[in-house]
Amino acid sequence: MRSRRTLLWTSSSYFGEGLPWSFLHQLATEFLTASGASKTQISSTSLFHFAVTLKFLWSPVVDLFGTRRRWLVDAQVVLGIGMLITAAIVAGGNPGLFWLALALLSVVHATHDIACDGFYLSALGERERALFSGVRNAAFRAATIVGSSLLVVLAGRTSWTLAFASAGALMLLVALLNARTLPHPPEQRRAVGLERNAFATAYRSFLQQPQAARVLAFLFFYRLGDIMMFAMAKPLLKEIGVGTTERGVLNGAGIVLSVLGSVAGGALLARQGLARWLVPMTYVQSFAIPLYIVLAVSRPGLPLVGAIVLLEQLASGIGGSAHAVFLMQRTSRRFTASHFAFATAVVSVGSTLSGFASGPLDEALGHPAFFTLAFVASWPSLVLAHFVPKDVVPKDVVPEEAVAVRRLDT
Numbered sequence: 001m002r003s004r005r006t007l008l009w010t011s012s013s014y015f016g017e018g019l020p021w022s023f024l025h026q027l028a029t030e031f032l033t034a035s036g037a038s039k040t041q042i043s044s045t046s047l048f049h050f051a052v053t054l055k056f057l058w059s060p061v062v063d064l065f066g067t068r069r070r071w072l073v074d075a076q077v078v079l080g081i082g083m084l085i086t087a088a089i090v091a092g093g094n095p096g097l098f099w100l101a102l103a104l105l106s107v108v109h110a111t112h113d114i115a116c117d118g119f120y121l122s123a124l125g126e127r128e129r130a131l132f133s134g135v136r137n138a139a140f141r142a143a144t145i146v147g148s149s150l151l152v153v154l155a156g157r158t159s160w161t162l163a164f165a166s167a168g169a170l171m172l173l174v175a176l177l178n179a180r181t182l183p184h185p186p187e188q189r190r191a192v193g194l195e196r197n198a199f200a201t202a203y204r205s206f207l208q209q210p211q212a213a214r215v216l217a218f219l220f221f222y223r224l225g226d227i228m229m230f231a232m233a234k235p236l237l238k239e240i241g242v243g244t245t246e247r248g249v250l251n252g253a254g255i256v257l258s259v260l261g262s263v264a265g266g267a268l269l270a271r272q273g274l275a276r277w278l279v280p281m282t283y284v285q286s287f288a289i290p291l292y293i294v295l296a297v298s299r300p301g302l303p304l305v306g307a308i309v310l311l312e313q314l315a316s317g318i319g320g321s322a323h324a325v326f327l328m329q330r331t332s333r334r335f336t337a338s339h340f341a342f343a344t345a346v347v348s349v350g351s352t353l354s355g356f357a358s359g360p361l362d363e364a365l366g367h368p369a370f371f372t373l374a375f376v377a378s379w380p381s382l383v384l385a386h387f388v389p390k391d392v393v394p395k396d397v398v399p400e401e402a403v404a405v406r407r408l409d410t
Helices: 002-034 039-053 059-064 068-092 095-123 126-131 133-157 160-181 192-207 212-221 224-231 233-239 244-272 274-286 290-298 302-329 336-365 367-377 379-384 400-409
Strands: none
Touching: 002 039, 002 068, 002 095, 002 133, 002 160, 002 233, 002 244, 039 095, 039 224, 039 233, 039 336, 059 095, 068 095, 068 160, 133 160, 133 244, 192 336, 212 336, 212 379, 224 233, 224 274, 224 302, 224 336, 224 367, 224 379, 233 244, 233 290, 233 302, 233 367, 244 274, 244 302, 274 302, 274 379, 290 302, 290 367, 302 336, 336 367, 367 379
């Protein structure tokens, strides 16, 4: 009974983590594309990810005031109401209020991420965390399919107001379910000064690892070209005649192919290791980008468009699995949480900036030249893949006070 209850709240809470992300970065992008917004406006949705990048700045507030359970449920309620308000704004046709609503929702979404991850770590033991880790990922992916595919298809067949309102109603249902099913684990408080010192020690140890500069550069550049391509994929598909409903179907199928690529890549990495596959998988991801140059130049029919989009998503999933393993291998066991947060922030900054710059660049260059530039932007990762360390990071030699970080990791 306890396992079934845990399955229910872990899947619903991480579905509730994935839906706002999809709302901000997929559903909103599709709405702007269908509404004829400029490419600069479309790519500006990438800036909402800065809230997630910078969430460590206010994460102690969640730890020190109230309970993570209350933060989690309340954030879900606010997100659901905010999505409903956004639907009303869309119906009223006020662009300024639309962007303001999304900006505020991005901050609430980042706060919800803090509470959701913190609650998961505090409510479950080590064995249960491992047992339900796949459930977390699957639930998040399911939410992105709902946001980028099902709701987009709904918008194409009815209206965007109904699609945004449906997302809000679904988020409120998640909040109600979590309010009834989340357990009440004991809350542990930490001294703010200790936390600050521990994080400083952890970050310093990451920068002291062998070839740290190459590692940081590789993390920054690895998905640069891929993100640039993805940011302008929707406007390209619209311009070559792919309608809103068809794009929604392709989005859902693309996520499935991306997951399959991740699974296949993970299987190869588990069997033969990162040293064998990092370079080939980096090339697979990068050399899928020219497929969009083909789309931009030849403007083929829907069957070939679908085949190219799905093939690129498969390649992206394969490349993403190598990136994830590389990132995890560059975090030490003592500082897992802190190193992982720091490394993902580096990745996030690169992704956010490249996504934001994509719109103006595409408007200035045109689709063929822009996707060529996106391919060129992936070249640094192709070079660095040959030279970055591919083994597990050596155990840190750090001062004794750094043991305090273990409390952050757990």
